[in-house]
Amino acid sequence: MIQFAANVPFWKGSLHLHTTCSDGVLTPEEVAELYRRVGYDFINITDHWKTSDYSSLSDGILVLSGVELDNKPPYEHVHLIGVGIDPYNVAPDMLDRKFMRSQSVQDNIDALLKSGGLAALAHPAWSLNTAETVSGMNGLFALEIFNSVSGLPWNAMRQDSSYLVDVLGARGRRLPLIAVDDAHFYKGEECKGFVMVQSESCTRESLLDAMRGGKFYASQGPIIAQVDIDPECLIVMTSPASRAVFYTDAAYNSERVVQQDGGTRWVYARKPALDEQFVRCEIHDAQGRRAWTNPAAWLEE
Ligand SMILES: [Zn+2]
Ligand SMILES: [Zn+2]
Numbered sequence: 001m002i003q004f005a006a007n008v009p010f011w012k013g014s015l016h017l018h019t020t021c022s023d024g025v026l027t028p029e030e031v032a033e034l035y036r037r038v039g040y041d042f043i044n045i046t047d048h049w050k051t052s053d054y055s056s057l058s059d060g061i062l063v064l065s066g067v068e069l070d071n072k073p074p075y076e077h078v079h080l081i082g083v084g085i086d087p088y089n090v091a092p093d094m095l096d097r098k099f100m101r102s103q104s105v106q107d108n109i110d111a112l113l114k115s116g117g118l119a120a121l122a123h124p125a126w127s128l129n130t131a132e133t134v135s136g137m138n139g140l141f142a143l144e145i146f147n148s149v150s151g152l153p154w155n156a157m158r159q160d161s162s163y164l165v166d167v168l169g170a171r172g173r174r175l176p177l178i179a180v181d182d183a184h185f186y187k188g189e190e191c192k193g194f195v196m197v198q199s200e201s202c203t204r205e206s207l208l209d210a211m212r213g214g215k216f217y218a219s220q221g222p223i224i225a226q227v228d229i230d231p232e233c234l235i236v237m238t239s240p241a242s243r244a245v246f247y248t249d250a251a252y253n254s255e256r257v258v259q260q261d262g263g264t265r266w267v268y269a270r271k272p273a274l275d276e277q278f279v280r281c282e283i284h285d286a287q288g289r290r291a292w293t294n295p296a297a298w299l300e301e
Helices: 028-037 097-102 105-114 131-135 162-170 204-212
Strands: 010-017 042-045 062-065 067-071 078-083 118-121 140-147 177-180 194-198 216-219 224-229 233-248 257-269 279-284 290-292
Touching: 010 078, 010 177, 028 042, 062 204, 067 097, 067 105, 078 105, 097 105, 105 118, 118 204, 131 162, 140 162, 140 204, 140 290, 162 233, 162 279, 177 194, 177 216, 194 204, 216 224, 224 279, 257 279
Parallel strands: 010 042, 042 062, 118 140, 140 177
Antiparallel strands: 010 194, 067 078, 078 118, 194 216, 216 290, 224 233, 233 257, 233 279, 279 290
16 A cells, blocks of 8 residues: 555645744744745744734745644643644634643644644653653644754754654554654754645645645655555655664564665565564665654555
8 A cells, every 4th residue: 555646746844833923033924934945835833822824924835824732741741733723713712821731631632623723742752751641642643753953952862752653653553753843043953854745735725634644754854755565565765865764563673774875665574473563664864864654554464
């Protein structure tokens, strides 16, 4: 079964960004211009507890209305981003920080969905989220496997949430993956993680439909052209890369890492004796940049 259709375009997007409307240093106009200049097709502005109609900025780039909400359960934080919400039909109280923090995480997710958008779990490694916490969340379309600003020199080294992705995968929760900048300072954390969404057009409706249907992948640079999974193997077609790493819940497999300079076709053969609950692929290019396929279950014969 292939993930992507033939002859349908991909659109490059940045889903998690801050501006001067909360704690970012650039205005929404400056952020839209920055990402437009380097070739992004769309961005989703996610200021803390704030949203707005940014359609007037959509000139050469589509600017979606997003938001970031946060809760503080014991021992961890939970940050959620809303993608493509309708700024004129925001759920009652959703932007009331004090009230929403008194509600459950699920109430916050539901408010994002009621506002016409999608909800994703932000930077779970930075937040110290556990599999138990995430397992209790319904309605997420994705989680951030990579969050640029959660690393040096802005934060400790918690950019990468792979470990939690795999703990969840072993338990049968296969959440799709996004890579984001979470840019605040625009001092090098921007343009480091993005999504490629396959949809008929670069409009809010078309992109949200595609994201709901899992038609996207996360990247820092490498292109994923196709992902093909069947009962026997996972095949990933890419731009020229140098390595593929296949993650599963099996403890050891000598064929987990494939090195091939300039390789564009990467294959992982299923070994039924390993009884794997999921498989996913991380592609590395010669510059050390990565791209990620979504975790998948092996198809039954
Ligand atoms: Zn956050
Ligand atoms: Zn953020």
